[in-house]
Amino acid sequence: MNNNIEKLQKMIDESEKIVFFGGAGVSTESGIPDFRSADGIYMMDYKYPPEKIISHSFFVEHTKEFYEFYSKHLYAPGAKPNAAHYKLAELEKVGKLSAVITQNIDGLHTAAGSRNVYELHGSTLRNYCMKCGKSFDVEYVCGCNDIPRCSCGGIIKPDVVLYEESLNDTTVNGALKAIENADMLIVAGTSLTVYPAAGFIRYFKGKNVVLINRDATEMDERFGFIIHGKVGEILSQIKA
Ligand code: APR
Numbered sequence: 177m178n179n180n181i182e183k184l185q186k187m188i189d190e191s192e193k194i195v196f197f198g199g200a201g202v203s204t205e206s207g208i209p210d211f212r213s214a215d216g217i218y219m220m221d222y223k224y225p226p227e228k229i230i231s232h233s234f235f236v237e238h239t240k241e242f243y244e245f246y247s248k249h250l251y252a253p254g255a256k257p258n259a260a261h262y263k264l265a266e267l268e269k270v271g272k273l274s275a276v277i278t279q280n281i282d283g284l285h286t287a288a289g290s291r292n293v294y295e296l297h298g299s300t301l302r303n304y305c306m307k308c309g310k311s312f313d314v315e316y317v318c319g320c321n322d323i324p325r326c327s328c329g330g331i332i333k334p335d336v337v338l339y340e341e342s343l344n345d346t347t348v349n350g351a352l353k354a355i356e357n358a359d360m361l362i363v364a365g366t367s368l369t370v371y372p373a374a375g376f377i378r379y380f381k382g383k384n385v386v387l388i389n390r391d392a393t394e395m396d397e398r399f400g401f402i403i404h405g406k407v408g409e410i411l412s413q414i415k416a
Contacts, residue, residue, distance in 0.1 A: 180358075180403045180410075181403075181413045181414070182322050183401065183402075184300075184386060184388075184403065184414060185413075185414055185415065186265070186385065187360055187384040187401075188272065188356075188414060189271065189320065191360035191382075191384055192233070192271065192272055192358045192359065193271055193274045193357060193358050193359045193360070193382075194267060194273040194274065194358065194359070194360040194362060195273070195274060195275050195276075195277060195354050195355050195358035195360070195361050195362070195380075196264050196273060196275070196277065196362045197275070197277045197278075197355070197361065197362070197364075197366070197377055198260075198277070198278050198279070198280065198363070198364050198365050198366060198407075199278070199279045199280065199361045199365045199366025199367065199368075199378065200216075200365060200366070200387060201213075201256075201279060201364065201365025201366060201390060201407060202258075202260050202261070202278070202280060202284075202364055202365035202407055202408075203252075203255065203280055203282055203284055203365075204256045204257055204365070204406075205258040205259070205260065205296065205406060205407075205408035206252075206253050206257065206261075206282075207252070207255055208252045208282060209249075209317075210365070211226075212367050213232070213305050213371065213390075213391065214327075216280065217249050219252075219320070220249075223241075224238075224250075226245070227339055228339075229241065229282055229289070230242075230246070230250070230338050230339060231240075231338055231339035231340050232338045232339065232340040232341050233340060235338055237332070239323045239331060240322065240323055242315045243317075243320070243323060243324065245316075246318070246334065247273070247317075248265045249316040250281065250300060250336070251300055251314060251370035251404070252282055252300075253314075253315070253318070253319075255282060255284065255289035256284075256287070257284045257285070257287050258284075258408040259286050259408040259409070259411060260364070260407045260408040260411045260412075261284050261287070261288030261290070262288045262292060262364075263411040263412060263414060263416065264276055264285065264288070264411070265288045265290045265395040266287035266289075266416040267287070267416050268289075268290055268291060268292065268416075269289070270416045272416065273349070274292065274317070274354055274357070274358065275292045275294060275350075275354035275358075276290050276292065276293045276294070277291070277293075277294045277296060277351045277354065277376065278293060278295055278296065279296050279297050279366060279370070279373050280297070281295065281297050281298055281299050281300045281334075281336050281386060282300065283295075283299050283301040284299065292350040292354075294347050294348060294350050294354070295347065296337070296343055296369060296373050296376075297336060297337045297338040297343070297346070297349060297404070298334070298335045298337050298344075299335055299336065299371070300314050300318075300334055300336060301313070301314050302334070302335035303316075303317045303324075303332050303333065303334050303335060304332065304333060304335060305326035305328060305330040305332050306329050306330050306331050306332070306333050307326060307327060307329065307330025307331075308328045308330055310326050310327075310328070310330075312324065312326070312332050314334075316332075317332055317334065319336070325340045326385045328380065328405065330396070331352045331400075343372065347365075347395070348372075350353075351376060352376060355376060355377070355379045355380050356379050356380075356381065358380060359382040359383065359384065360382055360384035360385070360386075360390065361377065361380040361384070361385045361386075362385075362386055363377055363385070363386070363388070363399070363409050364373070364388040364389060364407040365388070365389060365390075366377075366389070366393070366395045367393050368394055368395040369393075369394055372393075374395070377398075378397070385395070385399060385400070385401065386401045386402070386403065387399040387401070387403070388402075388403045388405065388407045388410055388411075389402070389403075389404065389407075390405065390406060391404075392404075
């Protein structure tokens, strides 16, 4: 076990209200590309800028093109939780981790067994008719060749926070409360570039904080302890 893992293990051993704050980098070891890395979703060529495609106004004005991009790049059928997701679920089970806060929309933390998960940007697994509110599963929504519609004629929308949309108040308040009450914060797999999510880590007041990220982030100087590497590989070496 190298020094960084030993230091991380010691922090975890002495903490009992750990909060995990993660991003797309937590799911790359499950085969889902992130957004801003060299091989990320935003680095590919599209007819429109990708962050415009996943905006509310684009969803309304170009619904068919939205779903073409969404089904191809944001829906990950068959993706399975990786070692990072499972270790966090294990830490929650033994009572050391109080919450997972994720920017991801893939549902993999819940699939791995985590119970207290705050999905700041929603989930592809939840979809609803904009007219009558009826729920639909992601297979139906992403399986349509055209715009997915309800039997009532309404357009179905994923329960995902698009650009220009606000985060869910209950989710935000729960996440902030968890961070404020935490005695350890593990931040991982995120470039910390998208607000308001990235600003949430400022609410942490505890002693033990670590950033586990493959590349440098815009907030590196806020972390006294940074491990550069793959979060699944790193957490797999931790004993709950
Ligand atoms: N282990 C650790 N870090 C990793 C790994 C890994 N296996 N794979 C990638 N990373 C790191 C990358 O180095 C990068 O810094 O994860 C980070 C992912 O950053 P982004 O692609 O910007 O993803 P994220 O921070 O989650 O983006 C935030 O942007 O467009 C919005 O809604 C979208 O939720 C997303 C938000």
